[in-house]
Amino acid sequence: MSLNLGSLAPDFVQSSTAGLIELHRWAGGSWVLLFSHPKDFTPVCTTELGYVAKLKGEFEKRNAKVLALSVDDVASHTAWVKDIEETQGARVTFPILADVDRKVSTLYGMIHPQANDTLTVRSVFIIDPNRKIRATLTYPASSGRNFDEILRLLDSLQLTDSHQVATPANWKHGDEVVIVPSLTDVRVLHEKFPKGYRAVKPYLRLTPDPSVKAPEAPNPSRFREDVAGG
Numbered sequence: 293m294s295l296n297l298g299s300l301a302p303d304f305v306q307s308s309t310a311g312l313i314e315l316h317r318w319a320g321g322s323w324v325l326l327f328s329h330p331k332d333f334t335p336v337c338t339t340e341l342g343y344v345a346k347l348k349g350e351f352e353k354r355n356a357k358v359l360a361l362s363v364d365d366v367a368s369h370t371a372w373v374k375d376i377e378e379t380q381g382a383r384v385t386f387p388i389l390a391d392v393d394r395k396v397s398t399l400y401g402m403i404h405p406q407a408n409d410t411l412t413v414r415s416v417f418i419i420d421p422n423r424k425i426r427a428t429l430t431y432p433a434s435s436g437r438n439f440d441e442i443l444r445l446l447d448s449l450q451l452t453d454s455h456q457v458a459t460p461a462n463w464k465h466g467d468e469v470v471i472v473p474s475l476t477d478v479r480v481l482h483e484k485f486p487k488g489y490r491a492v493k494p495y496l497r498l499t500p501d502p503s504v505k506a507p508e509a510p511n512p513s514r515f516r517e518d519v520a521g522g
């Protein structure tokens with residue numbers, strides 16, 4: 293089964309370092325980052341898990357839960373987590389699936405036989421609170437992923453959901469965003485984008501990031517008090 297963007301993320305029950313995980317129930321109302329690792333005690337994976345552990349607060353801010361996967365067992369994962377803490381200076385507190393029977397790896401197409409028959413490649417699935425797959429990435433075992441990019445992607449997906457905008461090349465939080473071409477009603481445009489927009493071309497309209505609040509105007513009554521008291 294190929295998992296396309298918009299597909300329902302298949303549910304599963306699998307062992308992990310945090311006990312049995314039933315994906316849909318575990319996800320609750322959160323976004324999920326599900327990502328696979330070829331093997332425990334390998335150098336690139338060790339740096340990746342350490343880096344993601346350091347981003348714990350960033351994922352929490354975005355209402356996203358992190359779920360790693362490797363095809364080794366829980367005892368191996370637990371020993372590896374100690375090594376990760378020692379070498380990367382960060383404690384892995386998110387669960388690592390112990391996909392010894394390749395149940396989840398097979399369900400999610402994480403094993404690419406022409407790359408390796410038994411180990412997973414570096415797959416990423418971003419799943420939204422409605423359990424839909426919203427983004428995927430596939431990297432070879434030899435290339436560590438850029439988790440800052442994964443956070444940026446999550447920001448873009450969440451902004452699209454909340455404000456009907458798209459994000460241009462290399463966009464990051466705070467940069468101008470693109471108004472989707474399907475929005476054409478001028479009244480709606482003014483309601484939705486009170487900061488205004490500029491039309492570079494009729495199909496390329498840019499507006500300030502709507503998730504960035506304008507700085508608060510000074511409170512005039514407070515100002516008068518300061519003057520009177522000062």
Ligand code: BEZ
Binds near residue numbers: 334335337338433
């Ligand atoms: C690594 O994580 O370092 C790795 C794993 C499998 C193949 C190559 C590198």
